[in-house]
Amino acid sequence: MNAALELHRIAKGFGATRVLQGVDLHVARGERHALIGPNGAGKSTLFDLISGRARPDEGRIVANGTDITGKPPPRVARTLARSFQTTSVFGGLSVLDNMRCAALAAASSRFIDRWLPSRSVDARAHAMLDAIGLAARAGELAARLTYAEQRALDLGIALATDAPLILLDEPTAGMNRAEATRALALIRATTEGRTLLVIEHDMDAVFGLADRISVLVQGRVIATGTPDEIRANRDVREAYLGGVA
Ligand SMILES: Nc1ncnc2c1ncn2[C@@H]1O[C@H](COP(=O)(O)OP(=O)(O)OP(=O)(O)O)[C@@H](O)[C@H]1O
Ligand SMILES: [Mg+2]
Structure with missing residues (x-):
């Protein structure tokens, strides 16, 4: 297995609200992977679970072959x-x-x-x-x-x-076009040879940067694929891209 990050059947809720429901996600070593989806889909919550700020209710998180499920941030900081x-x-x-x-x-x-x-x-x-x-x-x-x-x-x-695995949550939010372009060039250069999982709403940025894209809608991954596959995916267009791209 060559995965930098594997999420297996991740579930998380706050009180009665089910935020993540059986999320499976595999990020290959060396790949730039974008996580997209509507506001409130659970993207940042997923980052909280991966980086150890919160524990999943169910499921397993494996980074570079090591199970890091529920490990606190200092224990995963090298990873x-x-x-x-x-x-x-x-x-x-x-x-x-x-x-x-x-x-x-x-x-x-x-x-x-x-x-x-x-x-x-x-x-x-x-x-x-x-x-x-x-x-x-x-x-x-x-x-x-x-x-x-x-x-x-x-x-x-x-x-x-x-760290071999970089998670970025909306790195270009609030930037103008020129600033975003420079930030993206920096991300591209500094993640060369590493693995990137990036949450981003700017579709130009996503389609220009990502090798593969996963789409999270209401706590579930509804599609994973190359930018071309995601663009052409009817479910994705209906649930998300229709509104933004
Ligand atoms: N600590 C918390 N307690 C209760 N509810 C929470 C908590 N953190 C997140 N939520 C809820 O979980 C849902 C998912 O939130 P999250 O921040 O993960 O979404 P997101 O996909 O990152 O959205 P955005 O694109 O707006 O950043 C939201 O309904 C949010 O209100
Ligand atoms: Mg968020």
Whole structure:
């Protein structure tokens, strides 16, 4: 089996509400996989389960051959990195210090119990700021960045880790076309050789980036396929794409 991520029969509810109902999803190693679907379909909840913020009621989650079902975030941090639908940078730290934190976290997972080479952490932080186009804002407090800049920083923080599996929740939300194009190029470049699962509502972004797409509607995966297959799928068009593409 060559899967980076396997979800088996995942179910999750909050009180009487069934949010996810028997979700099966296989993301192959090295693939860029998009998860699309209407608002409230359960996409972010699925990310919460994969990244250990919540436990599934039923089902199994396997990442790179290891069962991570219900493991808390620190236990899965080496396996996967995640960005959130809402920005989660440290507003009171400088842009550079935000990136240093991410680079340090990545380094400490590699050099656990050993001396941390601060110069390589710094170099990595600066290189990532360059890549996300924020080098000129390095000394600025993160709270003073525009929304799109904060999203770019958030993305850089997730991508600065060495985690082989990256989960991004609506990385281009709130960006204008030019900003989104740059963010997508960055995502493409920095996920090369890794595995990406990305939630995205912007269909241009999805069809341009994804090798395969899964469609979640009312807590169930109704289709998985290549962009062409998903575009041509009648159920998908009726349930979702008809409204947005
Ligand atoms: N902690 C919670 N407690 C109760 N209900 C929740 C909780 N988290 C999510 N839900 C509900 O679960 C459903 C799915 O929410 P979720 O955020 O996963 O959707 P989504 O597909 O990410 O939507 P969007 O595209 O709008 O981000 C919604 O009806 C939401 O209200
Ligand atoms: Mg969501």
